[in-house]
Amino acid sequence: MSTEMMVHLEGVMKRFGAMTALRGIDLQIKRGHCLGIFGPNGAGKTTLLRILATLIRPSAGTIYIAGRDAVREAEKVRPLLGVLSHRTFLYGHLTACENLRFYGRMFGVKKLTERITEVLQVVGLEANSYQLVRTYSRGMQQRLAIARTILHRPALLLLDEPYTGLDQHATGILQELLLQLRSESCTIIMSTHDLHRGLNLCDEIAIQCRGKIVYSSTSLGVDMQGLEELYNTYVE
Amino acid sequence: MSSSKIFIQQVFALLAKDLKTEWRTREIFTSMFVFTVLVVVVFNFAIGADTELIRQVASGVVWVALLFATVLGLQRAGHMESEEDSLQGVLLALHDRSALFVAKMVAQMLYLLGVVVCTLPLCSIWFRIDFTACIGAFGIVFVLGILGLSIVGTLFSIMVLHTRAHEVMLPILFLPVSIPLTIAAVYATAQLIAGKGLKDIADYLALLSVFDIIFFMLSIMVFDYIVEG
Numbered sequence: 001m002s003t004e005m006m007v008h009l010e011g012v013m014k015r016f017g018a019m020t021a022l023r024g025i026d027l028q029i030k031r032g033h034c035l036g037i038f039g040p041n042g043a044g045k046t047t048l049l050r051i052l053a054t055l056i057r058p059s060a061g062t063i064y065i066a067g068r069d070a071v072r073e074a075e076k077v078r079p080l081l082g083v084l085s086h087r088t089f090l091y092g093h094l095t096a097c098e099n100l101r102f103y104g105r106m107f108g109v110k111k112l113t114e115r116i117t118e119v120l121q122v123v124g125l126e127a128n129s130y131q132l133v134r135t136y137s138r139g140m141q142q143r144l145a146i147a148r149t150i151l152h153r154p155a156l157l158l159l160d161e162p163y164t165g166l167d168q169h170a171t172g173i174l175q176e177l178l179l180q181l182r183s184e185s186c187t188i189i190m191s192t193h194d195l196h197r198g199l200n201l202c203d204e205i206a207i208q209c210r211g212k213i214v215y216s217s218t219s220l221g222v223d224m225q226g227l228e229e230l231y232n233t234y235v236e
Numbered sequence: 237m238s239s240s241k242i243f244i245q246q247v248f249a250l251l252a253k254d255l256k257t258e259w260r261t262r263e264i265f266t267s268m269f270v271f272t273v274l275v276v277v278v279f280n281f282a283i284g285a286d287t288e289l290i291r292q293v294a295s296g297v298v299w300v301a302l303l304f305a306t307v308l309g310l311q312r313a314g315h316m317e318s319e320e321d322s323l324q325g326v327l328l329a330l331h332d333r334s335a336l337f338v339a340k341m342v343a344q345m346l347y348l349l350g351v352v353v354c355t356l357p358l359c360s361i362w363f364r365i366d367f368t369a370c371i372g373a374f375g376i377v378f379v380l381g382i383l384g385l386s387i388v389g390t391l392f393s394i395m396v397l398h399t400r401a402h403e404v405m406l407p408i409l410f411l412p413v414s415i416p417l418t419i420a421a422v423y424a425t426a427q428l429i430a431g432k433g434l435k436d437i438a439d440y441l442a443l444l445s446v447f448d449i450i451f452f453m454l455s456i457m458v459f460d461y462i463v464e465g
Contacts, residue, residue, distance in 0.1 A: 055327060056464055075331045089325025091316075093257045105249035106329035108237060141320075148325070 005064070006031040006156055006187040007052065012061035014047050014211075021047040023211040024061070029204065031155075032185035034178075036202035036219075038195060038227075040235055044211040045191035049160045052189065053083045065156060079107060082154030086164040088145035092134030096125055096144050099133060100151055107152035119147040123173055139167035146174055150181070157181065159190040163197060175201070195227050207234045242331045250326065250339035255346070257316065264312045265347050268305040272355050275301035280362040287364055294363040295425035298355070299381065299418055302348060306385045307407050309347050310393035313340065314406075318397060327463065337390060337459045345386040352378050365429055373434045374425070380444035381421035387448060388413050391455045395462045417447045 007029040014022040021044045029035050039045050050056050051063065054074040063070040070077045083089075090099050097116060104112040120126040123143040133141060142165055149157065157178075163171055178188060178201055191208075192198045199205065199219055206216040207230065214234045222230070237245075258264050279297045283290050317323040330336055356374075360367050367374050389410055396405040424440035434441075 053328060055324060078328060078330070081328065083325075083328050085321070085324075087321035087324070089322050089328075090320055091253065091257060091322055092319060093260050093316075094253070098253075098256065102249060102253045103325070103329060106246055106326070108242065108245065 004030050006033070006066060007189065008062075008064040009052075010062045012048070012051065012058045012063060014044070014051060014056070015059045021211055022051070022058070025208075025211075025213055027206070027213060027216070029187060029189065031187055032182070033204055034182055034188040034190070034202040035204040035206060036198035037189065037191045037206045037208050037213075038193070038198060038231055039191070039208035042210075043208045045208055046160055047211075048208070049083075049158050049189065049191055052156075053081055053158050054078055079152065080155045081158060082149040082152070082156070083158045083160070084145060084149040084162050085160040086162075088141045089148065090133050090141060090144060093132060095130050095132055096120065096136075096147075097129045099144065100147060103148050104151055109152050115151060119151050122150070122177060123147045124169075137167075138165055139170045142166050143170045143173060146170070146177065150177070155187060157186055157188045157190075159188065159192075161192055162190060163192065163194055195231060196224060199224060199227050207231055209235050239331065243335050246330060246332075246335040247339045247342075250336060251342055254313070254339065254343040258343075258347070263316075264309045265350055267312055268309045268347055268351050269354055271308055272301040272305045272351050273358060275304070276355065276359055276362060290363045291365060291429055292426070294359065294365055295422050295429055297363075298359060299422045299425065301355075302351065302382070303385065303411070303414060303418055305351055306344070306348060306389045307410060309344060310389045310410075311403055311406060313344065314393050314397050314402065323397065333460045333463055334456045336463065337394070337455055340394070341386045341390040341455075344390055345382055348382040348386060349379075352382065369431075370428055370433065373428050373437070376434070376441065377421060377424045377428065377437070377444070380441065380448060381417060381424075384417040384421075384444060384448045384451065385414060387451045387455055388417070391451070391459070391462070394459070417444065420444050420447070 005028055007027065009025050009027040012022055012025040025048060037045050051058050054070055054077055057071055065077045066080055068077050094102065100116045100119065101112060104116060109115055117126065120129050123146050125140065125143055125147065128140065133144065136144065162174060166174060182188065190198065190202065199222065203219055205219050205222065205227065206213050215230060276297060283293065326336060327333065356367050359365065392409045393406055396402040396409065399405050420440045420443040424437040427437045
């Protein structure tokens with residue numbers, strides 16, 4: 001396998017009892033690239049991201065992340081990953097600082113206090129850092145979740161519908177941050193319903209439907225209208 | 237950093253987070269303590285003034301109260317982890333997932349020990365039993381018993397977290413498995429209340445220890461698969 005590949009999936013399947021969520025996913029993503037996965041509800045996008053995040057094991061197939069087997073060497077792969085979902089993974093009875101300190105200690109982040117200040121500034125929450133998270137608005141919680149995701153400087157970002165529930169301010173912060181991370185050669189995989197944002201950010205696109213990648217290409221030369229047509233063709 | 241150092245660091249981080257949250261909310265300890273005291277009070281009134289009868293049933297009452305308090309505490313703890321899917325966030329950060337099991341088990345054990353320390357003085361007043369007579373022996377029995385309850389309880393509470401009726405499933409799985417441990421703990425405590433010493437309860441202590449070791453090893457072995465849900 002080429003060392004420039006960040007993610008390499010071959011024949012990945014996932015069954016939940018009688019239901020098959022993924023039916024043989026093959027995917028390759030180069031380091032520093034950004035892949036947008038589009039698809040309707042129930043296409044298996046979240047399952048795919050959960051498998052990549054080592055939260056669940058595939059029923060069949062192989063997954064390599066940064067050259068490591070993500071099933072057998074999951075503990076070595078996890079520190080490379082940053083996962084942002086529509087759930088924040090935060091503890092409401094801890095302050096923003098305490099939440100970040102907890103996750104920072106879990107990931108063994110060096111110079112943690114400075115790094116916490118840094119990421120809180122990125123998401124514009126430094127003034128509220130000693131406030132309990134349960135007193136935050138939904139948008140503020142999502143911004144803190146963004147800070148949690150990038151705290152340990154992950155090499156691969158997995159974003160599951162990242163814009164869901166974000167207010168205008170948080171959407172702007174996320175968009176800016178993703179562009180910055182891309183320029184820093186961070187690999188990004190994002191599942192979204194938002195074709196416009198996905199196309200603007202990603203240099204590779206894939207359409208997933210009924211547990212299969214039915215279309216994939218670079219985003220070069222694909223405009224919004226073309227993407228909509230592709231999406232409608234493959235999904236319908 | 238070596239794997240064992242990361243493991244210890246993660247266990248302490250998880251434990252500190254759980255204890256800090258509990259210190260702030262006092263939800264788990266308060267519910268466990270109030271429940272235990274209520275059970276003891278109710279039995280005290282139900283049994284009446286028969287001192288001999290009280291001495292016979294006291295150990296059973298205390299351990300049954302602790303058994304159900306464990307269920308209560310674990311349900312509260314599980315609820316905190318499922319809010320905002322925080323457990324998933326923790327799983328993403330874990331090097332060895334059994335660190336989560338160890339941290340949760342130690343936290344549960346500390347809550348239960350706190351309940352015992354606060355409840356036993358009340359029991360000695362209501363049941364007219366002097367627990368200080370052989371405090372070391374009582375300590376050993378309670379630590380081994382509580383350790384066993386925490387191991388089995390933590391294992392099942394994580395197992396049922398993603399099931400639909402997890403509040404019903406936890407006692408259904410946990411209570412039957414805890415029966416051998418509870419029986420040994422009840423008999424050992426009863427013997428100590430009756431004035432016997434450590435030598436007389438050696439068999440029960442051995443049973444408690446074996447139970448704890450077997451379930452701890454088993455939990456560590458299967459936890460990675462269980463937590464995946």
